[in-house]
Amino acid sequence: MTRAWEQIVKENRKSLLERWTSSVIAMLPGGGSHGSLVAAAIAEELGALFDAVADRSAQANEPIMRITRILAVQEIPPSKSLSILFMLRGLIEELPAECDHPCRDRLEELTLQSFDSYMKHRETIYQIKFDEGRRKMHMALRRAES
Numbered sequence: 716m717t718r719a720w721e722q723i724v725k726e727n728r729k730s731l732l733e734r735w736t737s738s739v740i741a742m743l744p745g746g747g748s749h750g751s752l753v754a755a756a757i758a759e760e761l762g763a764l765f766d767a768v769a770d771r772s773a774q775a776n777e778p779i780m781r782i783t784r785i786l787a788v789q790e791i792p793p794s795k796s797l798s799i800l801f802m803l804r805g806l807i808e809e810l811p812a813e814c815d816h817p818c819r820d821r822l823e824e825l826t827l828q829s830f831d832s833y834m835k836h837r838e839t840i841y842q843i844k845f846d847e848g849r850r851k852m853h854m855a856l857r858r859a860e861s
Contacts, residue, residue, distance in 0.1 A: 724769045738802050744790050787836035800826045
């Protein structure tokens with residue numbers, strides 16, 4: 716990223732983060748009230764993820780993993796869940812910048828990373844459901860045999 720662009724994003728961090736957090740929380744089922752634990756957890760992780768977008772040296776793995784873990788259990792389609800990074804891209808592109816927006820590549824990279832993490836969490840959820848169904852079937856067969 717160019718220095719001018721990094722500086723513009725850092726100067727507008729608070730307002731961008733507030734707008735982004737509000738958009739993401741509003742997307743949650745029931746509007747996800749700002750006082751809920753889910754909203755608080757997402758807001759905290761969005762701050763870390765925002766810093767990873769603005770600074771390539773910052774690690775994005777942990778915030779992505781935590782955010783996608785929360786989103787994977789919500790009753791939201793995957794496309795809508797992972798649109799959170801596109802929301803941020805739109806907000807950043809609204810900034811008055813004289814330079815190109817080099818965050819696009821970073822956001823695309825993080826979106827793909829988020830997709831992988833989201834799918835890993837979804838697969839875990841379905842594996843747990845499958846195992847539970849298999850245990851129930853096994854218990855029903857044991858009862859029928861006795």
